[in-house]
Amino acid sequence: MGGFQFQIDEPPTDVKAAEKRLDDMANLLAHYKQHMQEKSAHHLGYPINLEFDYAPLLQFQNLHLNNLGDPFVECNYGLHSREFEIAVLDWFARLWELPEDQYWGYVTNGGTEGNMYGLLVGRELFPEGIIYTSCDSHYSIFKAAKMFRVQCIKIDTSFSGEMDCADFRHKLLQNTRSPAIVNVNIGTTMKGAVDDLDEIIRILESCGFANRFYIHCDSALAGLMMPFIKQAPKVTFKKPIGSISISGHKLIGCPTPCGVVMARLMDVNHVMSTNIEYIASRDTTIAGSRNGHAPIFLWYALKRIGYKGLCTTVENCLKKAQYLALCLREKGVSVFLNALGSTVVFERPNDEMFVRKWQLACQGNIAHIVVMPSVSIERINLFVEEFTENRTAVLRDKGSSIPCVAGDIGQENCLCSLHDDRR
């Protein structure tokens, strides 16, 4: 679809020409929809659940909803969905074990805003604090540090993507004068790694940071999976964390980017709230004017699926991820899968057309597939088949050998000629 078709020209005054133009617009929109549906069919790279049907919510599209200001303060602007938003927040407060009268939160425009909010609460509580985060963190963490003018120290990771706790301790001890604002990854973007929250807390306390630290948990993806995996370590406000953020367009599959951020009411009241008379509300959020449709999507999805439904969904994702990893390994592809995740990391296809077709997210020598509910066994089989065929052809055409990815996913997972112990 070429760019020129999309150009916003002036509507003609001639009636026939105007009618023709309306037809052209309708055709363009229909064509675009078809194009997107085709792309959806080959979508694998990014963690988006395409399964949910939100048809019963179509009736709201034309409503001009705006949850401006604080979700808990009634506002003069009457067209909002605060009741839905608060129900969603209550649901998450129960999940994360924070009593209703002790939490504050809101539905964000996505994981980035949630991360910004959490780190901002941390900075306001500890204006002299330093942000610590692993080098595998989402780019929004580094962006927030820069925006907020807070020093940011990167911590090494192991090949699994998990924060290297020895390095964390080492770097903390170099900066004992400044409080610590720690971003803990509950599922890194590229490898789905989960940082060891309990160990991080122990280190902070043993290094003399008791009462001088703030922890934000970036749970964009795995925050909604971990609670439903029995063996997984618990992310809960019963531990000394300050905030959690998750994405709503990933596992829950909202059609627009959105998310939830939650913090302790005490902290928010202490450092974040400014009364704004104009909207008769409190300016506690980053966004100000806020999408009122997203909370209805979240509400509907959570109400339909429930904790039990999510539990089954997550189990299925993990099983399918294990299946995909197994299939790839059987075909001689180097592959890695974190024990509690559904993010399958493997050697990057050496063909950009193929990467684009399957919309694979790549980094250095590796690519990944995040197995979401909408990723079926059939699609996995089709992908594995196409990938291995394409790979064989590319290796043959380019006369290259299997690339070494030991540095990315560990020697034991690398099947290059040097590391493949099956030979």
Add this chain to the structure above:
Amino acid sequence: MGGFQFQIDEPPTDVKAAEKRLDDMANLLAHYKQHMQEKSAHHLGYPINLEFDYAPLLQFQNLHLNNLGDPFVECNYGLHSREFEIAVLDWFARLWELPEDQYWGYVTNGGTEGNMYGLLVGRELFPEGIIYTSCDSHYSIFKAAKMFRVQCIKIDTSFSGEMDCADFRHKLLQNTRSPAIVNVNIGTTMKGAVDDLDEIIRILESCGFANRFYIHCDSALAGLMMPFIKQAPKVTFKKPIGSISISGHKLIGCPTPCGVVMARLMDVNHVMSTNIEYIASRDTTIAGSRNGHAPIFLWYALKRIGYKGLCTTVENCLKKAQYLALCLREKGVSVFLNALGSTVVFERPNDEMFVRKWQLACQGNIAHIVVMPSVSIERINLFVEEFTENRTAVLRDKGSSIPCVAGDIGQENCLCSLHDDRR
């Protein structure tokens, strides 16, 4: 509608109970829709155009669109609406006279994000800069200054809401060592006042700030009105400004909060861009993951209405605003209307029920109505009638006299017993 109905309980396992629950959900949603439609009928306070019909876009609701990263860099995530977004940006670039190869911009989540973006570009260009903004500025400006750790100096305003240029000069001269990052209001939130951009530039240059200033224009509302008013001063990139942001949910009437921010490509390339391999794009935006539906709404609205249509729309809004101001004044209500605006400011109704029914935005002694295309003459008449009846009754019941609002909107506009020269 009580909160308990909205609670997200677990779906029951019993088939009949599950069916009953689905019916209840459908009823709740239908009831909510009706409630919102009733509220829409009495909506006057906030600048939202409720008129546009986006029905042809219903087909896209279930698409999981995400314009993540930079609009101008193709990204691996295939489900996006970048073509629509770029067409919208091109349209604004023409409006603001910035050549296609010299602008950079994106569709934001609303005016707040646009203001943050503009001020952030200013701060990155002038890390030691001070933000200057009038005390009538939108709260997002003060919030951004706090977030970005930039000193913020408030400038006085006249009763019309416009920046007091003498005070601006005075405060600039007290801080000649630091570069100036100036927020210029093109339509303040409460009074629709337009700061004098040309005079502000002259003052900056005459006070020795040439090449040491950055101007962001917060044009949330009036940015889309000014270009269509012949007598209005021009907001254009031919003047030495750095960025402009507007809201898309106001005059254009997108059903979700959104907006557009535009800056000079040279500046953005210089200070704002970081390559992010994971999304195969540049991390030039604040949001990261970005709503892909909003650009389609904007595209559709602009394509349908065109520059000419907007011109007519704006003329009608101004006329209806003058009519409303006239009606209120005739009834003895103190009222003020900026010459080039459609924001009618008047004495605050002394009845909170009435304020809530009409969803009036209030501040101190004053309230306002922003006349948008969806505000009909009939609705204006109904409002004036109800307001004056209510006002008479309240004044009688409370035994109070007409409040003085000379401090808010000027002596010449105040009709209290002291200032009413008609007596």
